[in-house]
Amino acid sequence: MLTPKQIVDELGRYIVGQDEAKRAVAIALRNRYRRSRLPKDVQEEITPKNIIMMGPTGVGKTEIARRLAKLVEAPFVKVEATKFTEVGYVGRDVESMVRDLMEASMRLVKEKKMKEVEAQAAANAEERLVRILVPGKHKDKKSTPFDFLMGREDEEQPKLEDKESSEIQQRRQGVRQALRAGTLDNSVLEMEVEENGPTLELMPGMGEGVNLQDMFGGMLPKKKKKRKMKLKEARQYLEQEEAQKLIDMDEVTEIAREKAENEGILFIDEIDKIAGRNGSSGPDVSREGVQRDILPIVEGSTVVTKYGPVKTDYILFIAAGAFHVSKVSDLIPELQGRFPITVSLENLTAEDFRRILTQPENAVTKQYEQLLATDNVKLTFTEDAISAIAENAFWMNKNSENIGARRLHTVVELLLEDISFNATGDHPLVEVVVDKKYVEDHMASVMSEQDVSRYIL
Numbered sequence: 267m268l269t270p271k272q273i274v275d276e277l278g279r280y281i282v283g284q285d286e287a288k289r290a291v292a293i294a295l296r297n298r299y300r301r302s303r304l305p306k307d308v309q310e311e312i313t314p315k316n317i318i319m320m321g322p323t324g325v326g327k328t329e330i331a332r333r334l335a336k337l338v339e340a341p342f343v344k345v346e347a348t349k350f351t352e353v354g355y356v357g358r359d360v361e362s363m364v365r366d367l368m369e370a371s372m373r374l375v376k377e378k379k380m381k382e383v384e385a386q387a388a389a390n391a392e393e394r395l396v397r398i399l400v401p402g403k404h405k406d407k408k409s410t411p412f413d414f415l416m417g418r419e420d421e422e423q424p425k426l427e428d429k430e431s432s433e434i435q436q437r438r439q440g441v442r443q444a445l446r447a448g449t450l451d452n453s454v455l456e457m458e459v460e461e462n463g464p465t466l467e468l469m470p471g472m473g474e475g476v477n478l479q480d481m482f483g484g485m486l487p488k489k490k491k492k493r494k495m496k497l498k499e500a501r502q503y504l505e506q507e508e509a510q511k512l513i514d515m516d517e518v519t520e521i522a523r524e525k526a527e528n529e530g531i532l533f534i535d536e537i538d539k540i541a542g543r544n545g546s547s548g549p550d551v552s553r554e555g556v557q558r559d560i561l562p563i564v565e566g567s568t569v570v571t572k573y574g575p576v577k578t579d580y581i582l583f584i585a586a587g588a589f590h591v592s593k594v595s596d597l598i599p600e601l602q603g604r605f606p607i608t609v610s611l612e613n614l615t616a617e618d619f620r621r622i623l624t625q626p627e628n629a630v631t632k633q634y635e636q637l638l639a640t641d642n643v644k645l646t647f648t649e650d651a652i653s654a655i656a657e658n659a660f661w662m663n664k665n666s667e668n669i670g671a672r673r674l675h676t677v678v679e680l681l682l683e684d685i686s687f688n689a690t691g692d693h694p695l696v697e698v699v700v701d702k703k704y705v706e707d708h709m710a711s712v713m714s715e716q717d718v719s720r721y722i723l
Contacts, residue, residue, distance in 0.1 A: 270296045273337065280333050280628055281326045282621045287609045290317050291334050294582060294607075298529065316564065316583040316604055318537070318594055321611025324670015327586040331533040340529040341371035341522075347537045347585075350556050360559045363532055364569040368576050371526035375518050383512040384505075390512075391504035392445060395497070398457060400438045451498040458490040459503065519573050530581045534560070538587030541596035557598045564604040614663075614670055619656035622671055623647075630674050634682055641689035643696050645682075650702035655681070658709050681708050 268276065273292035274285070281288070294315060301312045319327045328344060335342030345363045380387070444450045495503070540553040563569070566579035585605055594608055614622075623631050631652070635645045647655075659673040669676075685698055 267299060268296070268337070273334070276337055277330060277333055280626045281329055282625060283614070283618055284321075284326050284330065284611050287319055287321075287326070287330055287611050290607055290609045291330055291584070295334060295338065298582070302528075313566070313579060314582040315607050316585070317607045317609065318605045319584065319586040319609055319611055320589045320594065321586075322588050322590075322613060322668055322670060324668075324672045325611045325614055326671070327611060328533065328535065331531060331584045331586075335531045338529070339374060340531055341367050341374055341526050342531045342533065343367045343370050344533040344535060346535050347556065347560070348539045350540075350559070360556070360563055361569045363534075364526075364563065364576055364578055364581075365571045367530045367532055367581070368522065368526050368571045368573055371522040371530065372518065372573065375522040375525060376513070379513045379518055380506075380509040383509050387505050387509035387512055390508040391501055392442065394504050394508070395445065395501055396438050396442050398455070399441050400434060402434060445497075445501070448498075451496065453497045454494055455497050455500050456492055456494045457500055459493050460490055460507075523574060523576060526581070527577050528580050532581055532583050534583065534585045536587055537585040537597070538589045538592050541587075541589075541592040541594075554598060557601050561598070561601050561604065564601070613668070614660070616656045616660040619659050619671070619674060620652055622674060623652050623655060630678050634678060638682075638685065638689055638698075641691035642693060643685065643689045643698060645685070646697070646699045648699065648701045651700045651705050654702045654705040654709075658705065658712075662712070677709070680712065681705060 270289065270292040273295055274288045277288050277292070294317060297312075297315070301309055304312070319330070321327055332342060332344070334340075343363060343366045345366070350358050350360050350362075441450075540556045563578050564583050566577070568575045568577050570576075583605070594602065594605075597605075623629055631647050635647075638645045655674070655677055659677050662677070663669065663673050681700065681704070689696075
């Protein structure tokens, strides 16, 4: 329900500049909300306006799409166009991107559902753990083959507490209190855990294999093995197991499929690498074949997944590429028509680098301050140091390979290498102030080197 301006502001918390691209994705996202408020018959006529982002590496293309999806908790998958091959060749087929999107949607919905039953699952797991640690004198009734066929093998067995001695009840209460206090967390317990079923890849290039247990809907008996683990780990395992029992997987699958179809975002990177030129031959023929395979996915088709058919008509596709050698017009006309919006992302300036170092909530300087604080190092960057780092990063991009904002990680890592290596955490608090002189001293050897190979013909 965010307005386009609010979406741009939210993206601005993590991404500096690139306002044109931010506005384009903000409008696309808002249009989804507008479409959801229309009558069903009108909704079917409105499809997303897919976007192509043009710009060099490291300027924020992927980050914009990823943050956009995270902002609205939408399923998101990033794929590289160069990983796909034309139908008939060995390799990944283009439909696997939709299967990956469905998997991402399943994870999102399943995590949300499991959080809803988290409290009940924790209580059930605690009770199971108590009964494992302090078993009763009477053995629980074992499930019969009839119970297995009727799906009642996991039903709670009749409680025998009334037949158990008060001594066992007292011991269980003591263990329960110890578990809640965490005093038994490091104790080692041997318990039975389920093994993953065998995986079968039905066809080459279909992506992930299919688990036979999933395929036969639980008809195959689940294998178990004994495993030693700490009590804390055992509790987490049992909580996951109990949460799985409490959620309805059919409901999860249905919600996930609807979410993937109507809210999914597919980010196709390096699309410029499959843009063939007119009249070309050789590898470009295969590239054009990949484009033609991608076309029906973007146009709207139905892809079969292990969770059922998924329609791609209303998935938002965002393609990106540097387009240094090729142009958007080198894509086949049909594919160009399915990406009606084209935005350009600009090269980063020294001022952009300075803002990237300070403004975003996940700024690299803030990350290193928090990392080193865990080892009793209080790290501080002065204003002139920030400017010096930005200028160094800009110079290195200009005089060698331009890798955009990723260059900042290179520079900061070089600056803090000695500090990161020597910080052990077993020493008193150490304060380190990184100023302009510190940057100049540590970057002097790097700045004196210049990659001249780029000027050799």
